[in-house]
Amino acid sequence: MPNTSACGATNIDCRSCPKATDNIIIYASHPRGFHLPAHKCEENILIFLLKGEVLVNSNEYAGTTLRAGEFILQAIGSKYEILAMTDVECVCYRFEQPRFFCETRYSYIANEVQPPLIYSPLKIKPEVQYFLDASKSYMTEAKICKELLAFKQKELGFLLGQYYTDYELSMLVHPLSKYTNSFQYFVLKNHNRVKTVEELAKLGGYTTTTFRRIFTSVFHQPVYEWMQERRCEGIMYELQHTDATISEICYKYGFESLPHFSNFCKKKFSASPRNLRTGKNTIPATAQPAHNG
DSSP states (O other): OOOBOTTSOBSOOGGGSTTEEEOOEEEEEEOTTOEEEEEEOSSEEEEEEEESEEEEEESSSTTEEEETTEEEEEOTTOEEEEEESSOEEEEEEEESSOTTSOHHHHHHHHHHOOOOSSOOOEEOOHHHHHHHHHHHHHOOSSEEEHHHHHHHHHHHHHHHHHHSOHHHHHHHHHHHHHHHHHHHHHHHHHGGGOSSHHHHHHHTTOOHHHHHHHHHHHHSSOHHHHHHHHHHHHHHHHHHHOOOOHHHHHHHTTOSSHHHHHHHHHHHHSSOHHHHHHTTTOOOTTOOOOSOO
């Protein structure tokens, strides 16, 4: 019989398939003395230690020894450092949002369940160990079928929800909620202080690529589109509800000249700045500012 893959193709290397995607469930091994310097997480990461001991240093796990059979979470935006005290093996799951975890339970834990004052690693329960052993055996490639990856993500979400209590899961949910909220606060507080996505990313200490990725996962919208919408809202408010001159508004929002500002308003709002200010030719209630411009 021919060697046929699950997707129906014959003798195909799944890593070169159009459905292949970057693997986010990674098996890794490191020698004693391996050191991961302190750095800011660009994604959420669950670290399941299969063998050995590592010393973890972060706000949540200050000077904590993580031992084989335990796991921790480090959330987007948090800082952590790792030192291997012995030869170690681990499975790491990197993700942006816990989308395969029950949203109702996540919300309940975030709002109703108090986390411990001192965080400690969680035990890897037998059902999760089976999952990790399987991941270690056949999910070792850098590229993997995205459908298989989605199944494994969903399976891990189910296992965590099924075999861990609300109190145990609070040590995962609260850091996720905390850093998500702090990122939102940073964006809302600072977006009007900058002119470009690059400037906002730099202000937060992120690379532009990382900032765009985190922003999309938190706000569910590309950052450029979001900033353009806020810019349009701000311009409209200033024109209709403040005494600032049109020139002041023009330069406040980064336009090089009044003609440039006027063209922008005509394109976005179908009216000149002066007519928007006086209420003439205002856009219909059903019209919405465009996202690009």
